[in-house]
Amino acid sequence: MSVTSPQIIELTEYVPSLLPRSLIPDAVGEVLWRDYGQKVTVDFPSPKTGNCWILTAKGWVGNIPLTSNFHIALRPKVQIGNLLRMLEYAYDLKSFCFLEGLVNCQTLEEFYERLADILARRILNRGRQGFYCAYIPSTEHLPYVRGRIDIRQMVTRPWDTKIQCHYEEHTADVEDNQILSWTLWCIARSLCTERVMPTVRRAYHLLQGLVTLQQCNPRTCIGRQYNRLNEDYRPLHALCYFFLEHIAPSHETGANATLPFLVNMPQLYESFVALWLIANRETVLKEKSLDILCQKRVYLDRALYFDIDLVLYDVETEKVKYVLDTKYKAASKPTTADISQMVAYAEATGCQEAILIYPTSLTEPLNIRVGSIRVRSLTFSLTGDLEQAGYNFLQDLLEVKNQLFIQIAD
Secondary structure, eight states: OOOOOOEEEEEEBTOOEEEEGGGSOHHHHHHHHHHHTTTEEEEOSSGGGTSEEEEEEOSEEEEEEEETTEEEEEEOSSOHHHHHHHHHHHTTOGGGOOHHHHTTOOSHHHHHHHHHHHHHHHHHHHHHHOOOOEEEEEEEEESSOOSEEOHHHHHHOTTOOSEEEEEEEEESOSHHHHHHHHHHHHHHTTTOOTTTHHHHHHHHHHHHTTSOOOOOOGGGGSSOOOOTTTTTHHHHHHHHHHHHHHBOOOSSOSTTOOOOEEEEHHHHHHHHHHHHHHHTHHHHGGGGTEEEEEEEEEESSSSOEEEEEEEEEETTTOOEEEEEEEOOSOOSSOOHHHHHHHHHHHHHHTOSEEEEEESSOOSSOOEEEETTEEEEEEEOOOSSOHHHHHHHHHHHHHTOOSOOOOOOOO
């Protein structure tokens, strides 16, 4: 049986693509519009579109397998190397020390496979050392005594020849390992080629005999407690969080369905900017007696509130000095709605500096006053050196003149 490669249509973020009607079957276009309309804008062939398809990626990158032989590849405007650096901050992947090898990846699919290979090999290495085990409370009817006998049950059921016992079982079937097993299972059903798949399968089968396959939410990978016996699981769970967050459920059903791999770039940009500022706060913020807080919730009344992306506040007085919001989108200038949003944030926190953050320089940058509130647009660029881009952003934010900023060498 011959195996043919799937037809792949490539789209770049926010760039409309005009495609001949004959290129995409109507049924496939309908699946894309119905199941992935929030990721890709679909304009069907009509006189308005010149009888062509118009597809526009809406800030998501990755791969959408619409059918077994028809895929949509969503390409980032960001260089793959810089995309990795953003993920390192956003998912705490810096401890893997894999930057040098991965920056040579040419495509997002290759980058995804390399990460999958790293995770599988580290799980295999942990398996050779022995997977983490813990004592799990268990209750069972047994023909012998194990642990503590349930006396009350024996008194109420004297005819029962089996004994109800409460005991603790030392097992590897714990959530720490269930997260690894579920992630490998998801990866095996996604976009890996036969170059990486054998390693992923080998790691999965190693866990399969020890761990029950349990569906895990991405949030179970973060905020976990570690000890000296499972401290090396911390980076493994960080990488599992990345995969589970971005491998979306398939629109198809069945054992052979392929899972799409999609990264929400606006969400990634927001997380990256916040965590970069937190990691580099010592550079300038401490000199200004400022600190940073992410996702600050400000209540307007009992039922209404704002969740503000970032605030900079005075360490001594705890008064908010700046409110900041990231806007990962193609724009030449801020919209009225964005300005209104920032004015509302500033009013709610009692500060007078509101900042809109964009990944590219605007052709019409903003620096205006609305009453007593100053609203500005600034750039945290995703081209070139991200570290230097961050320092440039801080310099513009705090309006530091003639300040020597540390430049991180490649």
